[in-house]
Amino acid sequence: MEILKQRILKDGVVKEGNVLKVDKFLNHQMDVKLFNDIGEEFAKRFAGTGVNKILTIESSGIGIACIAAQHFNNCPVIFAKKTLSKNLDGEMFVTQVKSYTKGVTYDVMVSEKYLGKGDKVLIIDDFLANGCALMGLIDIVKQSGAELAGAGIVIEKGFQVGGKTIRDMGVKLESLAIVDSMDNGTITFRD
Amino acid sequence: MEILKQRILKDGVVKEGNVLKVDKFLNHQMDVKLFNDIGEEFAKRFAGTGVNKILTIESSGIGIACIAAQHFNNCPVIFAKKTLSKNLDGEMFVTQVKSYTKGVTYDVMVSEKYLGKGDKVLIIDDFLANGCALMGLIDIVKQSGAELAGAGIVIEKGFQVGGKTIRDMGVKLESLAIVDSMDNGTITFRD
Numbered sequence: 001m002e003i004l005k006q007r008i009l010k011d012g013v014v015k016e017g018n019v020l021k022v023d024k025f026l027n028h029q030m031d032v033k034l035f036n037d038i039g040e041e042f043a044k045r046f047a048g049t050g051v052n053k054i055l056t057i058e059s060s061g062i063g064i065a066c067i068a069a070q071h072f073n074n075c076p077v078i079f080a081k082k083t084l085s086k087n088l089d090g091e092m093f094v095t096q097v098k099s100y101t102k103g104v105t106y107d108v109m110v111s112e113k114y115l116g117k118g119d120k121v122l123i124i125d126d127f128l129a130n131g132c133a134l135m136g137l138i139d140i141v142k143q144s145g146a147e148l149a150g151a152g153i154v155i156e157k158g159f160q161v162g163g164k165t166i167r168d169m170g171v172k173l174e175s176l177a178i179v180d181s182m183d184n185g186t187i188t189f190r191d
Numbered sequence: 192m193e194i195l196k197q198r199i200l201k202d203g204v205v206k207e208g209n210v211l212k213v214d215k216f217l218n219h220q221m222d223v224k225l226f227n228d229i230g231e232e233f234a235k236r237f238a239g240t241g242v243n244k245i246l247t248i249e250s251s252g253i254g255i256a257c258i259a260a261q262h263f264n265n266c267p268v269i270f271a272k273k274t275l276s277k278n279l280d281g282e283m284f285v286t287q288v289k290s291y292t293k294g295v296t297y298d299v300m301v302s303e304k305y306l307g308k309g310d311k312v313l314i315i316d317d318f319l320a321n322g323c324a325l326m327g328l329i330d331i332v333k334q335s336g337a338e339l340a341g342a343g344i345v346i347e348k349g350f351q352v353g354g355k356t357i358r359d360m361g362v363k364l365e366s367l368a369i370v371d372s373m374d375n376g377t378i379t380f381r382d
Binding site: 023024028029030031032033035036058059062063065066067069070074075076077078079081083102110111113114 | 214215219220221222223224226227249250253254256257258260261265266267268269270272274293301302304305
């Protein structure tokens with residue numbers, strides 16, 4: 001997605017440890033107009049798949065998923081929660097997700113009320129690196145008996161294992177920008 | 192906002208300890224069409240205030256804030272983060288917020304790059320109860336030198352102190368549904 005790649009080149013900052021900071025437009029300050037372009041692109045790439053629910057994970061995926069849902073007939077968006085709070089009770093689908101960024105393992109959960117047989121689920125998230133969060137969300141979709149339409153990712157770090165692992169599972173994975181390297185601070189995209 | 196009140200009566204569940212669960216449409220599964228109605232209503236109530244940035248806090252505020260921003264000329268949305276992650280560095284505005292729901296105190300932070308003099312900030316959140324989160328966000332706006340246009344809340348628990356405290360500070364606070372009591376599971380709204 002050319003407009004996204006240009007934005008990453010303009011406003012992304014490469015930090016030590018292969019960290020790509022895009023907090024100017026994606027995951028701290030959010031550019032809602034760009035999110036609509038992203039949502040439109042996801043709708044094109046998943047056209048005809050019958051998506052009727054979008055699943056994401058707190059926090060950075062939520063804004064993108066909500067704006068994208070407008071391009072999928074305003075379908076419901078569910079965000080998986082990372083910790084047990086008093087306001088989420090009842091039966092939950094639960095999986096474990098390791099966050100390398102934060103160095104912790106979370107319980108990730110979705111209420112059984114909102115996912116199940118007959119649902120066609122598109123997973124949306126901002127980043128794909130090692131794939132732990134996405135694997136966790138796929139596991140939740142499987143537990144629920146819903147059908148996985150695929151996964152839409154804004155930025156994939158193509159030099160980490162997540163993308164290959166998940167494509168090898170047969171999942172329709174669409175990443176709008178795949179960064180193949182950031183050596184010496186220069187971002188190179190996959191064609 | 193009548194359509195919201197009707198939705199709360201239809202899909203809200205009152206739980207022990209004055210907990211109002213609205214996870215069917217607001218803060219776990221999200222109804223994006225309703226969020227657009229909410230955004231439109233915020234735009235009416237804050238018309239002419241010159242809002243050019245929306246500030247919210249992870250996680251439940253993000254979807255509402257992003258959809259609402261479309262009704263404020265696609266202005267940027269910033270979500271305050273609750274913990275220090277490796278991807279947020281540099282200078283930050285920081286404040287402390289106690290979460291009664293989760294029983295912990297968070298550091299809440301916003302990058303100094305994205306708020307400052309010349310900004311007119313609308314704070315948006317899903318719930319207002321004791322007001323701790325909102326007070327924290329107001330503190331961050333003050334630290335930044337930006338001007339506070341006001342705060343838009345989806346559901347205010349009118350029987351808790353937050354709303355009164357914040358209105359007494361002179362803040363333009365607009366809550367789209369104010370619940371005055373939930374005694375015996377019956378939700379009563381303020382007129």
